[in-house]
Amino acid sequence: MANPPVRSISLPSREHPCSVRIEALLNHLKSFQFSPSAPYESEIIQSSLAGLAELYNCVEEFMNSPSMQQALTTAKHAAGKLVEQALEGSITLLDSCNMAREILMTMKEHVQTLQSALRRKGRGRDSSIESTIHAYLSFRKKAKKDIAKCLGGLKRMEIANNVTNASSPPLDLSQDLLNIVKILGETSDITISVFWSLLKFLSLPTSSATKAKGWSLISKLVRTRLVPFEKEESKIVNLAANIDISLQTLLGNVQSNEVKVAQKMLETLNLSSEGLVAGLDCMFRCLVQNRVSLLNILTR
Template sequence: MASSPMRLRSKTRFHARSISFPSRSHPLISQFNDYLLRMELDSEATSSSPNLSSMSNKLSSLENLYECVDELLQLPYTQQVFARESHEKWVDQTLEGHLRLLDACNTTKQVFSQTKEDLQNILSVLRRRREADDLYSYSISRTKAKKMIHKSLKEMNCSRHIKCTVVESEKDHETIAIISMLREVESVTLDLFESFLSYVAGTNVQSGWSRWSLVSRLMHSRRVSYDEIFLNEFEKVDAGLMSLAGTKFTMGRTENVQNELREMESSIQILEEGLECVFKRLIKTRVSLLNMLSH
């Protein structure tokens, strides 16, 4: 059974619901539904093997979704609804929800920015053939990043349990549709940031360096590859650096790791740009909401 559109989803991700107005349905509504469906399909297609490239594509889809939302907010009927409902609690909750999205987006940006800086430092260490012990600074930074991620994920999880205070029987269908649209876009955005942060932290964020010790031992066996032990880009770098720590650098041993680092740095740069675009979109949407309430 489908969950109420007035609640943030806690289990089903990207379960797109169609938003519709019964009279003279605007083309933007269909476009909004198409973007939601596209995000759902993209998520399902990459759920088994996500990567940084697919994450970048999802950001592009999210940006398109917000562009559509901004246009919907400019519709006369939407503005009339907000003017009429300006003192309702759901309006304040919508504004608070978008503020939480800005915080989540900013945290995600910070995590990727710090990771890129760490990768650049590691590349410098490997190029200069400095002491392998210098790599431990990366593990310290990763630990700090994971703490930040854990805190943010906990806050996101708490926000999922915040219910939108709306008595549906007292609202017309079109008003309910607008509320549902705003809650839906908040939910899929939160889902996306959560998936990004979880990906950076790794699939087993609680296991720490004990996992990488195991991976390091596996890596020394020629019979086992990265793909066979299902590591994402961050886990591969962690494992590769763990295998180098405490050893002397050689060209052969560091070449693969350097290639991974360079590819990852390039992918993160693209993600940073995408996150910045989404961040600006979130600000624009919040400003639009505030402007409607001030009129």
């Protein structure tokens, strides 16, 4: 399934100054949409998470500005319905963010264990590589199932958002409230898109076609003695999925060149995981703060 579509952004020019930055960030994040030829690259996802965190900070400032607070107070009943909708979706986003963060941290632990085992193998010591590989692949299999459930939740949220976006807003909403509705809707849409891409990066299935491509890539890396791995990396459809393939080649057939390929891939994945976890930590705090602000609107 393709990434959820993100609509073009265009807010009225006379809006609160913060809305100009929000519009720029939304359009910037939209430009990160992944092309079919190079989908789900970790660096792009990391940049998307950083931009998303900045967007949430701007939305927070926008919602807490005096003019917006006055608009929310004046139309408390209408605002309450809007906030309740946003709160419902916030749970799905928090769950998605937390799951991705936990999977990445567990993956990082497995990767470091694998790296240690492969280093010991390189020194000629018995490292029980096969049991370590089996543990990693078992984790990956379970993680893919968990991510599939999470993607289902994001898809349901996307459908609900589309229904809301297609319906006409109440006629009695002020321009300020209409702007809040638009900003919250666009922010929700782009968050779904970024999280969707991250989760797919972590869970792309290893189909027979992908596996064949992965084997071809691994063979090429071995033949070229790993000289330009960084250049070859851009050709990898999905790094995590290709590591699965690389590790499977080592089961019962550990060769020095194949160990070097796996070590290089694991090193890249380890570094990518660090950046992604840092981005998700920041995003989780932003989502919690956003939920607190929405709850404050309902309870004041």
